[in-house]
């Protein structure tokens with residue numbers, strides 16, 4: 001009985017946490033997360049990213065957006081690795097895309113793919129105003145066939161400095177099979193949501209939202225596969241909903 005009450009309480013807490021847009025932190029205390037946002041993230045967030053974050057907050061699917069602290073992390077990471085040629089799978093309104101575009105040099109490139117163009121177009125005016133839209137090639141449609149073409153056409157092999165994967169989690173392993181050929185040796189693939197709302201450690205019979213339960217097993221399998229893949233070095237970070245960085249080594 002006590003365990004059930006505890007589970008219910010946990011579910012309610014999670015639900016409350018997710019009411020705040022972009023609040024995807026797995027930190028134990030909301031206050032601590034708020035401290036990070038208010039002390040280190042919001043004061044340094046570029047005006048354009050703030051504007052896009054606020055536009056996204058009014059969208060019904062705002063739960064999908066990359067959180068502001070993760071946006072800051074991606075922006076920093078891309079600068080640290082001097083990324084120039086990048087790819088993003090899963091754009092939504094473009095918060096992580098804008099974080100990427102702002103980090104790349106003037107002649108940097110992002111191949112951005114999403115099945116939904118309408119949401120991208122919500123954020124596009126902000127991206128244009130920020131003066132970075134010329135770095136983006138947006139392709140509407142599922143990413144997999146595009147990746148298949150690029151793998152077949154060997155000219156794209158080893159050509160990407162950074163690839164951010166943030167769409168259909170049930171396909172991450174299939175993406176990985178292709179992306180490992182497309183990222184250069186020394187380049188990085190970032191898989192988002194690899195802690196999947198903390199559900200990766202929840203007992204199988206724990207109460208979970210339907211979509212969390214559906215994708216959970218795929219995420220757990222992905223994490224095992226990445227940890228066992230000798231072609232990459234990995235680093236699992238508890239930023240946002242968990243991001244696993246994979247540096248290709250062979």
Ligand SMILES: C[S@@+](CC[C@H](N)C(=O)[O-])C[C@H]1O[C@@H](n2cnc3c(N)ncnc32)[C@H](O)[C@@H]1O
Pocket residue numbers: 064065066089090091092093094095096097113114115116119141142143144166167168
């Ligand atoms: C979590 S959201 C991406 C969030 C985004 N990175 C951001 O910063 O706001 C996932 C996106 O993946 C897109 N998506 C779903 N299946 C896809 C597929 N097969 N290929 C490309 N995009 C897909 C959805 O339309 C959705 O916009």
